[in-house]
Amino acid sequence: MSTQKIDQQAELWLQILTSEKSGELLGAAMKNVADNLSMMTGREITVDPPVLKSIPLSELLEHGAESPEAETVGIYLLIEGDLHGQSLLIFGLTDALYLVDMLMGEEPGTTQEMDDVAQSAMAEIGNISLASFLNVLSDKTGHSIVPSPPAVIIDMAASILAAVAANTMEFAADQLIILDTAFKDAGRVIQTKFWVIPNMETNIIQYFKTK
């Protein structure tokens, strides 16, 4: 990738994540995600205000899961087009099974394992979430920004997070820049983390003011 292309992407990420209008832009994007997920699940889904974080590699696990071997469902997508990055939705296995039941209109407890149908449903959740988020960014910035097809991974939390870190770390130093939020349903039964991770050259990270 040429230096010019990288700089353009970095500028666009900076515009989206750290400019004066960022709060408004990201708020609108997350609201779109919440609205579409609510429609899809028939539940009232709320979204936490997104927070931009710079997470050292050594702390990645504690930000993403309660324990490294926790059975976790991750929905992983790439951000493509005029912007490159990754996105990850993280569910505990129990929450994921509950969500599948909600989507299928089944009684909670019906789905006992993440079979092909369940994984397909989760993939769709990932698709809708990231597409809803990126559509608002696209509209507001005038750029083409689209999600890749999703990968659904069911495994220990640490292995999912490490795989994401590896893809990011090819570009960066020991920090991940993460836009971090969580979705909850009104009954607080499901809690999922939604991460948007820009692809960053090491020297770009310094421009991000993070909390």
Added chain:
Amino acid sequence: MADNVRSVSIGQIVVSKSAADVLVAYGLGSCVAVSMYDPQRKVGGMLHALLPSAANKSTMPDNPAKFVDLGVPLLLDEVLKLGASRSGLIVRLCGGASMLTSPGFKNTLNIGDRNVATAHEVLKSMGFSIKAQDTGGNNGRTAKLYIATGEMTIRTMGQQERPL
């Protein structure tokens, strides 16, 4: 004696000669764990590496143990410092799974495979042969090295711990 679990996180090297210690790399996805153990002196160590090699080689990275090619020699240094004998070392390798696979999803980075390939190259260039390995596939693994015995075990999600 009760096990003293010592976690080996991403980019870490942990070495020990304490019989109570168990070195554990949890949830290796595309990461690899390289272990070295001297059965005579009961000294062992584990490296948990994330990437095959540093992209920019002109300067030493902040955390070289994050990289297989830099981390393996450092692991050797650390176990030797603790009193291991190079000629007696048993070397084992685990991890390097392809985690991000799904129909329609193209992940071309193949970090798991590259980590394993680099580990093989580096160990061979250092004159080591790999006694046992559990690598590849699509599942995360937890790897444990028991310092008291040198036994190494692997666990995947939903399965029991089993010897490597």
